[in-house]
Amino acid sequence: MSVVATGPAAGLPRWAVLGLLPALNLLAAFAISGLIVLLIGENPWEAVRLLVWGAFGFQEAIGYTLFYATNFIFTGLAVAVAFHCGLFNIGGEGQAYIGGLGMALVCLYLDFLPFALIAPAAVAGAALFGAAWAFVPAWLQAYRGSHIVITTIMFNFIAAAVMAYLLVNVMSRPGSMEPESRDFAPHARLPLMHEALGAIGIDIAASPLNLSFLLALLCCGAVWVFMWHTPAGYRLRTAGASQSAALYGGISPARQIIVAMLVSGALAGCMSLNELMGVQHRLVLEFTAGYGFAGIAVALMGRGHPVGIVIASLLFGALYQGGAELSFEIPSITRDMVVVIQGLVILFAGALEFMFVPAVRAALLRGRGG
Amino acid sequence: MELFTLLVLVLDSTLRLSVPLILAAMAGLFSERSGIIDIGLEGKMLGAAFAAATVATFTASPWAGLAAGIGASMLLALVHGYACITHRGNQVVSGLALNILVSGVTAVLGIAWFAQGGRTPQLPGEARFLPLEWPGAAWLREVPGLGTVYSELLSGHNLMVYLAFLAVPTVAWVLYRTRFGLRLRAAGENPQSVETAGISVIALRYRALLCTGVACGLAGAYLSLAQSASFINDMTAGKGYIALAALIFGKWRPVPALLACLLFGFLDAVAIRLQGVDLPGIGEVPVQFVQALPYVLTVVLLAGFIGRAIPPKALGVPYVKER
Numbered sequence: 001m002s003v004v005a006t007g008p009a010a011g012l013p014r015w016a017v018l019g020l021l022p023a024l025n026l027l028a029a030f031a032i033s034g035l036i037v038l039l040i041g042e043n044p045w046e047a048v049r050l051l052v053w054g055a056f057g058f059q060e061a062i063g064y065t066l067f068y069a070t071n072f073i074f075t076g077l078a079v080a081v082a083f084h085c086g087l088f089n090i091g092g093e094g095q096a097y098i099g100g101l102g103m104a105l106v107c108l109y110l111d112f113l114p115f116a117l118i119a120p121a122a123v124a125g126a127a128l129f130g131a132a133w134a135f136v137p138a139w140l141q142a143y144r145g146s147h148i149v150i151t152t153i154m155f156n157f158i159a160a161a162v163m164a165y166l167l168v169n170v171m172s173r174p175g176s177m178e179p180e181s182r183d184f185a186p187h188a189r190l191p192l193m194h195e196a197l198g199a200i201g202i203d204i205a206a207s208p209l210n211l212s213f214l215l216a217l218l219c220c221g222a223v224w225v226f227m228w229h230t231p232a233g234y235r236l237r238t239a240g241a242s243q244s245a246a247l248y249g250g251i252s253p254a255r256q257i258i259v260a261m262l263v264s265g266a267l268a269g270c271m272s273l274n275e276l277m278g279v280q281h282r283l284v285l286e287f288t289a290g291y292g293f294a295g296i297a298v299a300l301m302g303r304g305h306p307v308g309i310v311i312a313s314l315l316f317g318a319l320y321q322g323g324a325e326l327s328f329e330i331p332s333i334t335r336d337m338v339v340v341i342q343g344l345v346i347l348f349a350g351a352l353e354f355m356f357v358p359a360v361r362a363a364l365l366r367g368r369g370g
Numbered sequence: 371m372e373l374f375t376l377l378v379l380v381l382d383s384t385l386r387l388s389v390p391l392i393l394a395a396m397a398g399l400f401s402e403r404s405g406i407i408d409i410g411l412e413g414k415m416l417g418a419a420f421a422a423a424t425v426a427t428f429t430a431s432p433w434a435g436l437a438a439g440i441g442a443s444m445l446l447a448l449v450h451g452y453a454c455i456t457h458r459g460n461q462v463v464s465g466l467a468l469n470i471l472v473s474g475v476t477a478v479l480g481i482a483w484f485a486q487g488g489r490t491p492q493l494p495g496e497a498r499f500l501p502l503e504w505p506g507a508a509w510l511r512e513v514p515g516l517g518t519v520y521s522e523l524l525s526g527h528n529l530m531v532y533l534a535f536l537a538v539p540t541v542a543w544v545l546y547r548t549r550f551g552l553r554l555r556a557a558g559e560n561p562q563s564v565e566t567a568g569i570s571v572i573a574l575r576y577r578a579l580l581c582t583g584v585a586c587g588l589a590g591a592y593l594s595l596a597q598s599a600s601f602i603n604d605m606t607a608g609k610g611y612i613a614l615a616a617l618i619f620g621k622w623r624p625v626p627a628l629l630a631c632l633l634f635g636f637l638d639a640v641a642i643r644l645q646g647v648d649l650p651g652i653g654e655v656p657v658q659f660v661q662a663l664p665y666v667l668t669v670v671l672l673a674g675f676i677g678r679a680i681p682p683k684a685l686g687v688p689y690v691k692e693r
Contacts (some may be wrong), residue, residue, distance in 0.1 A: 001590050036475065040482035088462050146672035150618060153611055161662035169656060256557040293470060336477035343471025351453035351464030
């Protein structure tokens with residue numbers, strides 16, 4: 001996870017750690033995915049061709065790819081921020097879900113305001129609710145010693161129950177049995193990118209890509225500045241690297257845990273802007289659809305750095321969009337194939353991160369003739 | 371319905387609903403007491419459920435299905451071990467990866483092989499574990515009180531239900547009364563001391579994970595061969611995580627974990643019963659509230675507000691053998 005090579009990869013050149021190892025891990029994940037495609041009797045090369053074409057082959061596809069990537073950027077950043085503080089936040093799913101509630105409350109009940117006020121209020125709502133949902137596990141970890149992994153898992157399930165209750169019993173559309181809220185007012189929606197660009201005379205194909213993509217990129221910049229160029233970010237990373245060093249330097253690790261999780265939860269919460277305020281225009285059941293968990297894969301692939309996360313998000317966005325096209329062309333390869341690849345990426349880029357280190361080290365030594 | 375009969379029926383479904391939780395919690399006990407975090411119980415169960423249903427479909431034998439389920443789950447446990455023990459990878463990441471991977475693989479293979487939207491074909495009776503009628507159950511049914519308890523609560527479950535309840539004393543015996551169990555617990559508390567005694571921590575943890583695999587395999591096979599008659603997409607539906615919660619709720623000990631599983635199973639059974647029922651004085655209890663209770667209770671316990679759950683000391687710490 002760390003950008004500097006320590007631990008098992010110590011002593012390897014930077015390009016090998018940042019470029020070669022992730023590439024090898026990714027390759028391993030893809031190789032096994034290919035085997036699974038073979039297992040169900042399809043041609044993996046054909047699948048790759050269709051997937052790449054489906055993700056980048058035409059303008060609309062690129063729009064969709066970027067739309068999915070937006071979700072991944074938010075949840076990937078969320079996981080990464082917590083990671084830098086030594087915390088494993090697997091509650092992104094729940095935080096995004098509750099963040100969606102905050103955003104929907106603004107869009108549904110403050111819709112007497114003009115768009116210029118609703119948009120920032122919705123962002124604040126999503127971030128605040130997401131952060132609040134992350135606060136409880138953070139506080140429990142910081143001051144009661146409960147393991148954050150377990151509490152965030154529990155909070156995912158609690159969030160699912162809370163939202164199901166609210167959508168079925170409280171917020172459901174009047175006169176409808178569907179577990180969803182009423183539609184947001186037209187001015188309480190985020191403009192789609194092709195509409196926004198069309199207004200200033202640039203023509204692109206219609207897709208669900210919306211303005212929250214820009215917000216996601218903005219968040220990447222903000223996280224980068226915060227993490228590496230502010231005292232607060234320094235304190236957070238110090239607490240993550242070594243609790244005792246942090247204490248020695250007058251930094252309270254408990255406080256940093258809270259800060260890291262608040263930021264993390266807020267980022268996860270913002271995912272709902274893209275999905276709900278951008279496209280669905282109402283609060284629906286389970287709109288998070290695993291993006292919170294996928295954020296872990298993204299953060300691991302991107303090695304916790306905003307630039308890496310954008311690249312990894314593009315990759316996963318392409319997998320999602322390409323996977324959709326692929327399952328349309330070859331019906332026996334369903335979109336679940338993307339879930340398989342996701343799991344393999346987490347396995348190889350995360351848990352087996354250093355599997356190829358001995359091989360790479362040996363190859364480099366041989367290359368130098370030593 | 372008469373209150374007593376209602377109670378017996380709720381307890382009856384409590385037993386059936388807590389079986390996968392009990393088996394999975396026992397599975398987690400092996401892994402976690404040896405020092406390996408296992409949030410992959412869910413994935414192992416799901417993989418086992420799919421393998422069991424698939425093999426039972428083709429062989430029409432529940433035993434072959436069960437064996438396949440256990441095999442699949444042990445294989446996943448070995449992957450977890452390879453990542454966490456051999457490569458000292460992050461145990462949470464590995465468990466999560468396996469959960470996601472299995473949920474994807476079972477869906478992809480299920481749809482490709484059976485073309486029923488992720489289901490496996492309905493299994494005929496002889497390919498499943500069917501309820502066992504105890505002697506005289508039909509006749510005793512008419513006897514009020516004990517007769518109802520005997521014929522409804524005790525009799526009429528399938529083999530695996532009884533097996534699950536036998537598993538708890540067995541696991542307790544293995545953990546607390548055998549040499550393997552002692553070493554396993556030591557590996558989870560202080561691995562260096564185990565190594566000092568000339569025992570390989572690595573081998574020990576691998577064996578612990580294999581035991582986890584077996585128990586998770588049983589839990590998964592129960593879902594698709596006994597409780598239902600086919601594999602359904604994502605049929606574990608968080609049961610692996612509830613089992614993990616029960617394990618923590620039971621403070622990483624077999625009997626308390628069993629009680630926690632029964633409590634969570636009871637909540638589940640009550641939630642099903644309460645759906646759309648108006649309770650006098652309270653009104654309709656939202657089913658989501660009851661469903662969330664296991665998680666809320668676990669968080670409260672973990673926070674140290676009702677007793678303290680102290681994990682094995684070396685839990686989650688990769689073991690590096692000193693040279």
